[in-house]
Amino acid sequence: MDAGGAAVTVSEREKSFGRILLLIVISLYLLAALFDPASAGQALMKSLSVLKNIAPVLLIVLFLMTLLSAYIQPQKIFHYLGRKSGLKGWGIALGGGVLSHGPGYLWYPILSDLRARGVNEGLIVAFFYARSVKVPWLPMMASYFGIAFTVILTFYILLAAVIQGKIAEKIIPPQSTI
Amino acid sequence: MKREKNTWTRALKAALGTLYSMTPMLLAVIGLVGLFQTYITPEMIHSFFTGSALYDTLIGTVTGAISVGQPFISYIIGGGLSQQGLSLYAVTAFILSFVTLGVVQLPMEYTLFGMRFTLVRNLLSFLFSILVSVMTVWTLEVLL
Numbered sequence: 257m258d259a260g261g262a263a264v265t266v267s268e269r270e271k272s273f274g275r276i277l278l279l280i281v282i283s284l285y286l287l288a289a290l291f292d293p294a295s296a297g298q299a300l301m302k303s304l305s306v307l308k309n310i311a312p313v314l315l316i317v318l319f320l321m322t323l324l325s326a327y328i329q330p331q332k333i334f335h336y337l338g339r340k341s342g343l344k345g346w347g348i349a350l351g352g353g354v355l356s357h358g359p360g361y362l363w364y365p366i367l368s369d370l371r372a373r374g375v376n377e378g379l380i381v382a383f384f385y386a387r388s389v390k391v392p393w394l395p396m397m398a399s400y401f402g403i404a405f406t407v408i409l410t411f412y413i414l415l416a417a418v419i420q421g422k423i424a425e426k427i428i429p430p431q432s433t434i
Numbered sequence: 435m436k437r438e439k440n441t442w443t444r445a446l447k448a449a450l451g452t453l454y455s456m457t458p459m460l461l462a463v464i465g466l467v468g469l470f471q472t473y474i475t476p477e478m479i480h481s482f483f484t485g486s487a488l489y490d491t492l493i494g495t496v497t498g499a500i501s502v503g504q505p506f507i508s509y510i511i512g513g514g515l516s517q518q519g520l521s522l523y524a525v526t527a528f529i530l531s532f533v534t535l536g537v538v539q540l541p542m543e544y545t546l547f548g549m550r551f552t553l554v555r556n557l558l559s560f561l562f563s564i565l566v567s568v569m570t571v572w573t574l575e576v577l578l
Contacts, residue, residue: 278461295473307464381558390533393504400513408573427550
């Protein structure tokens with residue numbers, strides 16, 4: 257089987273922005289440590305705990321990116337998730353959003369990778385919004401706000417995801433990175 | 435078989451390279467999450483609400499956007515606010531924007547997706563947090 261296409265690389269601009277942002281965050285921690293060491297330590301522990309929790313999801317993201325790069329042909333991506341993918345595309349975006357696990361920023365690398373391969377921007381927007389349906393937490397939501405509220409909210413979230421995707425499709429030109 | 439293995443190895447290396455390049459940005463966002471979780475407390479969020487349904491719905495959307503954490507935290511805060519008599523519009527807007535908007539991840543989103551995409555997506559999410567909360571509560575009131 258042929259490789260689907262080279263992985264999309266991170267540009268120099270993105271790399272340097274990441275480094276600058278990290279420097280800013282480190283400076284914020286140093287400032288916090290100077291004026292309020294207890295809270296700075298607490299923040300650091302919370303960050304480390306987040307890092308520990310997201311490690312398994314990162315592995316899933318790495319696996320999916322590898323799979324995408326190795327076996328998924330750009331034409332296939334275009335067929336299933338391009339501007340003319342139709343209902344199939346919306347179904348995949350909504351299903352993927354609902355089933356995706358962990359914080360949203362963990363999915364940024366793979367989504368930007370998919371976008372660079374021609375995935376419809378509207379589907380990415382819909383994916384992001386559909387992520388607010390958190391299947392494992394639905395019973396807890398129902399226990400706090402009731403089953404009717406949970407069902408109605410879930411329905412409107414999915415509807416809103418499609419509407420937002422359709423609007424985004426009109427506003428965002430394909431491959432907009434300006 | 436060997437060709438298959440080569441393809442997989444090459445793809446794995448490329449994926450690792452991409453993730454490695456994004457590591458500083460990812461660490462920065464995780465660092466921000468820790469800071470936000472420490473300095474923006476549930477008590478602080480509670481203090482922003484006034485009791486006016488319209489104003490609180492807007493405040494719910496904004497505070498949800500600056501809050502970080504697991505979704506269940508938004509249910510606990512939202513449940514507490516609801517018990518205090520806050521309108522369900524505001525509580526729904528809060529729990530929605532808690533998961534759909536994220537101030538801490540904006541820099542990463544902007545870097546990877548560009549200004550226009552980030553702006554459009556976040557503005558739409560903001561508006562729809564309010565719209566969906568209004569529609570949900572209206573529907574609930576009509577049905578029950």
